[in-house]
Amino acid sequence: MSKRLAALLRPVAESGVAVLIGLAVGALLMLAFGYDPVRAYVALFYGAFGSTDGVLESLAYATPLMVTAVTFGVGARAALFNIGAEGQAYVGAIGATIVGGVILLPAGVHPIAATIVAMCFGALWALPAAALKIWRGVHEVVSTIMLNWIAFWFVTYLIRTYLAEPGRAERAIPALPTARYAVIGATLTTVIVVSVAFCIAVTILLWRTGIGFELRLVGDNPEAAKYAGVSRSKAILMSFLVGGLGAGLAGASQILGRPPSWTLYATMGNVINLGFDGIGVALIGRNHPIGGILAAVFYGGLMHGGRYMEYNVGVASELVDAINGIIVIALAVPEIAAIIRRRRES
Amino acid sequence: MRLTGKLQWYLIAIILTVVLMYIIALAGLDIYGLIETGLLAMTPLALAAVGECLNEQAGTVNVGMEGIFLITAVLGVYWAELLGSGLYGLLLGSATGALIGLLFGLVCVYGKANQVIAGMGLNIFALGLGPYLLMSIWAFPGIHVFSRELVFQPIQLRSGDVYFSLSPVTIAAIVIAVLAYLLLKRSLLGVRIRAAGENPIAVDVAGVNVGRIRLLMCIVGGALAGLGGAFMPLAWFGAVVKEVSAGRGFIALAAVVFSGLNPILALVAAFIFGFSEGLAYTVVISPGVKEIIPFYFVQMVPYAVTLIVLTAAIGGKKLPRALGRPYVRE
Numbered sequence: 001m002s003k004r005l006a007a008l009l010r011p012v013a014e015s016g017v018a019v020l021i022g023l024a025v026g027a028l029l030m031l032a033f034g035y036d037p038v039r040a041y042v043a044l045f046y047g048a049f050g051s052t053d054g055v056l057e058s059l060a061y062a063t064p065l066m067v068t069a070v071t072f073g074v075g076a077r078a079a080l081f082n083i084g085a086e087g088q089a090y091v092g093a094i095g096a097t098i099v100g101g102v103i104l105l106p107a108g109v110h111p112i113a114a115t116i117v118a119m120c121f122g123a124l125w126a127l128p129a130a131a132l133k134i135w136r137g138v139h140e141v142v143s144t145i146m147l148n149w150i151a152f153w154f155v156t157y158l159i160r161t162y163l164a165e166p167g168r169a170e171r172a173i174p175a176l177p178t179a180r181y182a183v184i185g186a187t188l189t190t191v192i193v194v195s196v197a198f199c200i201a202v203t204i205l206l207w208r209t210g211i212g213f214e215l216r217l218v219g220d221n222p223e224a225a226k227y228a229g230v231s232r233s234k235a236i237l238m239s240f241l242v243g244g245l246g247a248g249l250a251g252a253s254q255i256l257g258r259p260p261s262w263t264l265y266a267t268m269g270n271v272i273n274l275g276f277d278g279i280g281v282a283l284i285g286r287n288h289p290i291g292g293i294l295a296a297v298f299y300g301g302l303m304h305g306g307r308y309m310e311y312n313v314g315v316a317s318e319l320v321d322a323i324n325g326i327i328v329i330a331l332a333v334p335e336i337a338a339i340i341r342r343r344r345e346s
Numbered sequence: 347m348r349l350t351g352k353l354q355w356y357l358i359a360i361i362l363t364v365v366l367m368y369i370i371a372l373a374g375l376d377i378y379g380l381i382e383t384g385l386l387a388m389t390p391l392a393l394a395a396v397g398e399c400l401n402e403q404a405g406t407v408n409v410g411m412e413g414i415f416l417i418t419a420v421l422g423v424y425w426a427e428l429l430g431s432g433l434y435g436l437l438l439g440s441a442t443g444a445l446i447g448l449l450f451g452l453v454c455v456y457g458k459a460n461q462v463i464a465g466m467g468l469n470i471f472a473l474g475l476g477p478y479l480l481m482s483i484w485a486f487p488g489i490h491v492f493s494r495e496l497v498f499q500p501i502q503l504r505s506g507d508v509y510f511s512l513s514p515v516t517i518a519a520i521v522i523a524v525l526a527y528l529l530l531k532r533s534l535l536g537v538r539i540r541a542a543g544e545n546p547i548a549v550d551v552a553g554v555n556v557g558r559i560r561l562l563m564c565i566v567g568g569a570l571a572g573l574g575g576a577f578m579p580l581a582w583f584g585a586v587v588k589e590v591s592a593g594r595g596f597i598a599l600a601a602v603v604f605s606g607l608n609p610i611l612a613l614v615a616a617f618i619f620g621f622s623e624g625l626a627y628t629v630v631i632s633p634g635v636k637e638i639i640p641f642y643f644v645q646m647v648p649y650a651v652t653l654i655v656l657t658a659a660i661g662g663k664k665l666p667r668a669l670g671r672p673y674v675r676e
Contacts (some may be wrong), residue, residue: 008367029478033482033483064516081462081468106439110535118455132653136657138653139603141409141596141599142599142600142656143656145593145596145650146593146596146600146650146652146653147649147650147653148593149593150594150649153642153646154642154646156642157640157642160642161640182537253533258669273473274509276470277470279466280470316477316478316481316487318476318477318478320474321470321471321473321474321477322471322472322473322474322475322478323468323474324471324474325413325467325468325469325470325471325472325473325474326467326469327467328462328466328467328470329453329467329468330467331463332453332460332461332463332464332467332468333453333458333459333464334457334458334459335457335458336457
């Protein structure tokens with residue numbers, strides 16, 4: 001086997017083992033409550049990838065996750081633990097609701113304008129965490145979570161007051177037909193193209209530009225970065241802003257690109273956990289935007305398949321999040337990766 | 347860890363608190379209700395923060411307290427229903443937390459895991475496990491209201507026509523914070539704990555097992571967070587919902603950062619954050635105020651206060667040198 005191929009396959013093998021550990025723990029949790037894990041997993045994977053509609057639906061679930069994965073991934077590349085995608089996605093969704101639902105624009109321009117505004121809203125919400133990190137050294141794990149909760153109550157306030165749909169208390173004003181992305185099939189829309197394009201753009205930014213190099217240098221080797229005169233503050237700011245743009249896009253994708261509701265529910269059920277799920281997706285995808293796309297398709301499949309499983313076998317679909325958590329823990333343990341390496345070498 | 351040098355700050359804080367109380371009383375708010383709620387909100391934060399102080403002193407960071415809160419809140423209610431007693435629910439909730447702490451410690455100490463990622467994995471795991479347990483145990487999504495008889499009763503104090511209730515767990519939390527401080531400062535085990543975080547090689551050379559000390563502190567941290575998690579439904583809310591932890595695990599983490607790993611200061615921070623939450627709840631139900639300030643903004647108060655206090659207080663805090671790094675013998 002060529003060295004390059006081996007280098008490419010190793011992270012895939014490591015992620016694969018972590019996924020298997022996650023599924024095994026999920027099976028134990030099912031057994032604990034008397035469910036049949038084999039039946040449940042068959043239903044899950046059949047629901048996710050067993051039919052054209054299933055695949056389209058899984059891709060629709062993957063669309064926001066691949067960009068919230070970028071938020072975490074681009075943070076991790078600069079040695080940050082940015083878990084603020086959650087709140088930034090809420091704020092992005094509000095931006096999309098305002099421009100997509102209230103402002104009148106011609107059909108071609110409308111979705112683009114709404115998406116850009118939503119992305120800027122997301123970046124804006126990332127700014128306080130970046131500023132506090134740079135100026136006061138406040139750890140981003142705490143600051144981003146606090147900002148997530150402030151965003152939660154602020155956005156809830158807006159949905160239930162100024163942006164509430166008249167006569168329908170359970171949701172905000174939906175995106176106008178001119179602001180909607182075209183439906184491809186099932187609930188998948190062309191917004192997935194925007195998501196994939198964003199992932200590719202961030203890949204180019206990180207590995208083909210000077211700014212990207214500086215960002216990665218600050219993350220990989222802060223001493224060398226200091227010696228080379230690279231500004232740590234600039235790298236941190238860039239990382240947070242790019243992440244915020246991604247999270248804002250994730251929020252927008254649920255408003256402008258997700259039938260049948262095209263709107264934000266008052267409970268925010270359709271954007272909640274996009275950010276946290278993105279952390280797992282980023283780690284499975286090895287904090288690489290392209291790896292994140294593949295991981296998002298896998299995880300989108302779990303999410304859609306989870307609902308199918310709940311309907312057919314009765315296992316609560318939230319189990320999928322628990323599996324995601326175990327996968328993350330497994331990926332944190334270098335010993336597991338070391339075992340794979342040793343087996344390959346022997 | 348020095349208390350004397352910061353005496354002036356404590357005096358300022360106390361004076362500010364008294365002034366604030368006076369203004370609140372002038373505004374016609376229910377001051378006893380405010381302190382009651384503040385102490386209730388303080389309790390889980392203080393328990394988790396003190397546990398995490400011990401944990402971090404020994405060299406392990408656990409950002410998964412939010413997850414432990416959520417899991418032990420649900421399972422605490424489950425144990426309480428199973429055994430028919432709120433007290434047993436609290437104790438077994440704490441034991442559940444200790445078990446999670448043990449598993450987390452094994453992953454970090456012997457698996458040499460990246461602790462922040464493992465802790466975040468624990469949070470994500472709980473985000474799914476909480477609602478899964480609610481559905482699997484009670485077959486109802488998102489919320490479970492249990493019998494009032496299972497609520498762990500507070501102590502009722504009375505002076506004149508003023509009634510004041512105080513949970514024994516709150517008293518326990520304060521005592522535990524003081525004990526943790528004494529343990530760290532005045533005992534041989536405390537010296538070893540701090541050395542395991544500061545200079546694990548020296549501890550190892552002295553013939554003390556670094557891994558075992560760190561594991562022990564992970565278990566203690568988990569047990570305290572677990573008690574706090576079970577406390578929320580069983581002695582405070584009277585119900586368990588899937589958002590029961592509501593970021594409190596991270597507010598406790600902020601208290602730890604604020605304290606510079608001093609359990610007494612962590613208790614003070616937990617009181618500030620708890621008090622701000624109590625203030626928010628008191629304002630919500632006060633006539634004259636609730637009409638002006640929307641409920642949603644009041645809900646943001648604890649998070650905003652945490653962010654502001656942390657921003658103002660940070661800097662110059664010395665953390666253990668080997669914090670967050672797995673110990674590998676060379």
